[in-house]
Amino acid sequence: MAEARAGGDGAARITAVFTYLLEHRHPTDRAPYSLVEVAAGTSISVSTLKAMKSGDNANPKINTLLEIARFFNVPPDVWVTDKPLAHVLADRDLHDAMRDAGVESIALRSKDLTPENKQLVAQVIANARKSQGLDQDAR
Structure with a gap:
């Protein structure tokens, strides 16, 4: 569009x-x-x-x-x-995902991690998604 x-x-x-x-x-x-x-x-x-x-x-x-x-x-x-429509909708989708207590907890607990450790957490999540056959590029 x-x-x-x-x-x-x-x-x-x-x-x-x-x-x-x-x-x-x-x-x-x-x-x-x-x-x-x-x-x-x-x-x-x-x-x-x-x-x-x-x-x-x-x-x-x-x-x-x-x-x-x-x-x-x-x-x-x-x-x-x-704002571009894509940004408005991406913000809403992120907000909805963050309502999930588990996702919110992960985000809050990773806030003070070093960039290297944040990358490690991201890799663990990518591996978990892969093991479930989920899209690797989900945002």
Whole structure:
């Protein structure tokens, strides 16, 4: 996706963000959400969602934007931030991962380690991921 930024055409930003969310923010074991599925998971009509996706709704209600953000588990400011969308979503994913008590504990306990020991911890985690058949490049 070409990075949509706030300050440009509002309808274009909304369309770009919504399209990106539909295409990329879904469980890895399934296809992207359909507009019908988003409508069923929110209080938003399919016709409103279609208008947002096509760029015909340049001024959706704030509650609509909040519901869509909640559905896709993204921060509400995704619609208006000056940050590139990829950074906003990466920040959210990191925040969600850190909520896991085990991950938070690892991060907090490694805070004062030397760079060499941090690299050692990273290697142990990479080995554990490999032993479980998980993606080695997960961030």
